[in-house]
Amino acid sequence: MGDGVTRTPFLVAAALGAALGLGAFTFDYGEGLSYFSKDPRACRNCHIMNPEYASWLKGPHHQAAVCIDCHLPHDFVRKYLAKADNGYRHSKGFTFQDFHEPIYVKPRGVAILQENCMRCHGDFVHDIVQGSKTADDAVRCVHCHRGAGHGARG
Amino acid sequence: MRNKALLVATGVLSAVVALLVAALLTSIFQRKQEAKNPYVRLVDVTEETTDPAPWGTNWSREYDDYKRTVDTTRTRFGGSEALPEEKIERDPWLKRMFAGYAFAIDYRDRRGHAYMLSDQEMTKRVTERPQPGACLHCHASVIPTYRRLGNGDVFAGFEALGKMTYADAHAEVAKTGTSGIHPVSCVDCHDPKTMELRVTRPGFIRGIQALAASEALVPHIPTIERWRQGKRDTPYDANVDATRQEMRSFVCGQCHVEYYCGPKMTLEFPWANGLKVEQIEATWDATKFPDGHRFYDWKHAETGAEVLKAQHPEFEMWSQGIHARSGVACADCHMPYKREGAAKVSDHWVRSPLINVSRACQVCHVYPEAEITARVEAIQDRTHTLMERAAVALTDMLDATVAAKKAGATDEQLAPVFAFQRQAQWRLDFVAAENSMGFHAPAEAARILAESIDYSRQGQIAAKGVTTSR
Numbered sequence: 001m002g003d004g005v006t007r008t009p010f011l012v013a014a015a016l017g018a019a020l021g022l023g024a025f026t027f028d029y030g031e032g033l034s035y036f037s038k039d040p041r042a043c044r045n046c047h048i049m050n051p052e053y054a055s056w057l058k059g060p061h062h063q064a065a066v067c068i069d070c071h072l073p074h075d076f077v078r079k080y081l082a083k084a085d086n087g088y089r090h091s092k093g094f095t096f097q098d099f100h101e102p103i104y105v106k107p108r109g110v111a112i113l114q115e116n117c118m119r120c121h122g123d124f125v126h127d128i129v130q131g132s133k134t135a136d137d138a139v140r141c142v143h144c145h146r147g148a149g150h151g152a153r154g
Numbered sequence: 155m156r157n158k159a160l161l162v163a164t165g166v167l168s169a170v171v172a173l174l175v176a177a178l179l180t181s182i183f184q185r186k187q188e189a190k191n192p193y194v195r196l197v198d199v200t201e202e203t204t205d206p207a208p209w210g211t212n213w214s215r216e217y218d219d220y221k222r223t224v225d226t227t228r229t230r231f232g233g234s235e236a237l238p239e240e241k242i243e244r245d246p247w248l249k250r251m252f253a254g255y256a257f258a259i260d261y262r263d264r265r266g267h268a269y270m271l272s273d274q275e276m277t278k279r280v281t282e283r284p285q286p287g288a289c290l291h292c293h294a295s296v297i298p299t300y301r302r303l304g305n306g307d308v309f310a311g312f313e314a315l316g317k318m319t320y321a322d323a324h325a326e327v328a329k330t331g332t333s334g335i336h337p338v339s340c341v342d343c344h345d346p347k348t349m350e351l352r353v354t355r356p357g358f359i360r361g362i363q364a365l366a367a368s369e370a371l372v373p374h375i376p377t378i379e380r381w382r383q384g385k386r387d388t389p390y391d392a393n394v395d396a397t398r399q400e401m402r403s404f405v406c407g408q409c410h411v412e413y414y415c416g417p418k419m420t421l422e423f424p425w426a427n428g429l430k431v432e433q434i435e436a437t438w439d440a441t442k443f444p445d446g447h448r449f450y451d452w453k454h455a456e457t458g459a460e461v462l463k464a465q466h467p468e469f470e471m472w473s474q475g476i477h478a479r480s481g482v483a484c485a486d487c488h489m490p491y492k493r494e495g496a497a498k499v500s501d502h503w504v505r506s507p508l509i510n511v512s513r514a515c516q517v518c519h520v521y522p523e524a525e526i527t528a529r530v531e532a533i534q535d536r537t538h539t540l541m542e543r544a545a546v547a548l549t550d551m552l553d554a555t556v557a558a559k560k561a562g563a564t565d566e567q568l569a570p571v572f573a574f575q576r577q578a579q580w581r582l583d584f585v586a587a588e589n590s591m592g593f594h595a596p597a598e599a600a601r602i603l604a605e606s607i608d609y610s611r612q613g614q615i616a617a618k619g620v621t622t623s624r
Contacts, residue, residue, distance in 0.1 A: 009157075013165035021172030029180050047496040101493065102517050
């Protein structure tokens with residue numbers, strides 16, 4: 001052990017091990033795996049979404065849809081891109097506490113939302129949703145149906 | 155080979171050690187967080203703790219906000235400066251409307267909660283005119299004193315303290331406990347054991363019972379409607395029957411209301427016929443003083459009419475508005491929720507939503523702040539313009555009445571004019587004294603002012619008729 005040649009690998013191993021161990025623990029402590037699930041409870045891990053979660057529980061859609069059914073795309077690649085996008089933004093915002101309040105959905109989130117309204121209700125509303133469904137000034141379902149997902153205050 | 159194995163073993167070992175250390179670290183962290191959330195009861199507070207400072211030790215977030223009610227704030231139609239502007243100098247018609255009443259000598263813009271007691275101690279309405287101890291019902295943390303004077307019976311103590319002079323009552327409250335006299339504080343709205351909201355004010359408890367027992371429609375208070383459909387074997391009890399959301403308005407309704415303070419009768423909230431301006435008027439008109447005389451607040455110095463003073467009927471005006479009907483409580487806009495780290499806190503810096511638009515309004519109304527403020531100001535400007543018109547109409551009626559008196563008209567001949575004056579002033583004052591410049595119920599405020607203008611002009615015509623007929 002006193003041999004100068006073998007000391008370095010030991011130190012490297014210790015540092016790597018500590019980082020790996022702490023990282024693994026923190027990942028678990030921060031419920032990292034839950035973000036790969038579709039459990040709505042994962043969305044309120046950092047407490048910000050508590051009011052939205054509470055009103056979703058009492059809202060009209062809670063029998064039919066969980067958070068990600070409306071707020072994420074449904075094809076695999078875009079879904080994980082959106083998860084990464086939101087995950088990065090939200091964790092950075094909550095860690096540094098530097099986000100705007102009250103929180104509002106981003107334009108790209110609005111587009112995803114609209115897409116998901118149409119995914120289920122598209123056939124039914126085909127006649128009233130003419131023209132573009134995705135342009136900025138397109139009529140959005142939640143413009144009127146604001147309480148559909150998580151209540152009037154969501 | 156041997157070196158390589160050792161390297162791997164050490165790496166795994168250090169990872170395990172790091173994991174254990176992290177586990178220890180975060181578990182300590184977690185314990186701390188749990189202890190912090192939602193609060194740490196460092197000192198004991200009881201029903202007798204009227205001083206907010208010990209409560210502040212336990213609930214420091216709320217107390218920090220409460221202390222900010224000393225801050226100066228300004229909105230277009232209200233402020234809280236160190237020495238607020240005299241309303242009666244800004245609006246001279248107020249001085250004429252209140253001729254002969256204490257409000258004609260000192261009537262300023264309101265300030266924050268922290269000042270409610272010191273401002274009352276200093277106003278000329280109290281220092282230059284005799285006022286009853288009942289005033290402390292809403293300006294001091296007074297319940298332990300009621301309990302002491304009533305030997306445990308809050309209502310008996312309430313009756314007793316109300317009958318004293320203001321100075322004597324003030325001394326009694328200061329004598330209770332060991333911390334002296336304080337403005338309305340934590341214990342007045344919160345149960346010291348559970349922190350649940352509760353109402354404590356005898357005036358409100360009786361008033362809301364009377365309202366529940368009446369026929370008046372109160373769709374914005376669903377538990378009253380439910381109580382009415384029940385057995386009614388016990389009176390409506392806000393602390394038992396009301397929902398938490400209703401309590402978030404009721405606690406404010408303990409004081410931000412129309413009332414009679416004394417000294418001729420016990421302090422009373424006039425809700426036995428409902429909360430609307432004409433329903434309250436009907437209650438006052440049907441009320442008789444112990445000497446049998448019809449209720450009035452003061453005799454107008456210019457005309458001699460027995461008229462009414464509206465206090466600050468915020469609870470009543472809010473009750474007629476769309477926010478109340480939509481289930482929005484006082485606290486939702488005046489004490490909106492905010493977030494401190496992961497904690498959700500109701501902002502105890504009670505203030506105008508206009509200086510807290512992002513939390514007070516934008517949570518529901520997803521529009522830019524400037525647009526929201528502009529909408530509110532449009533409502534307030536309309537109300538203000540209409541109010542100014544009602545003031546001109548009232549002044550014209552007073553001029554005509556004074557002229558008729560000068561020409562020799564008797565009180566008997568002027569009786570119909572006095573009736574119009576009472577109705578017109580009551581309505582104008584109901585909007586003017588209410589702290590929202592019409593916003594709490596825009597259409598209702600406009601209706602009330604329209605009626606005021608109509609009664610003033612009818613009174614003016616009647617007064618001129620008396621003059622001509624002579």
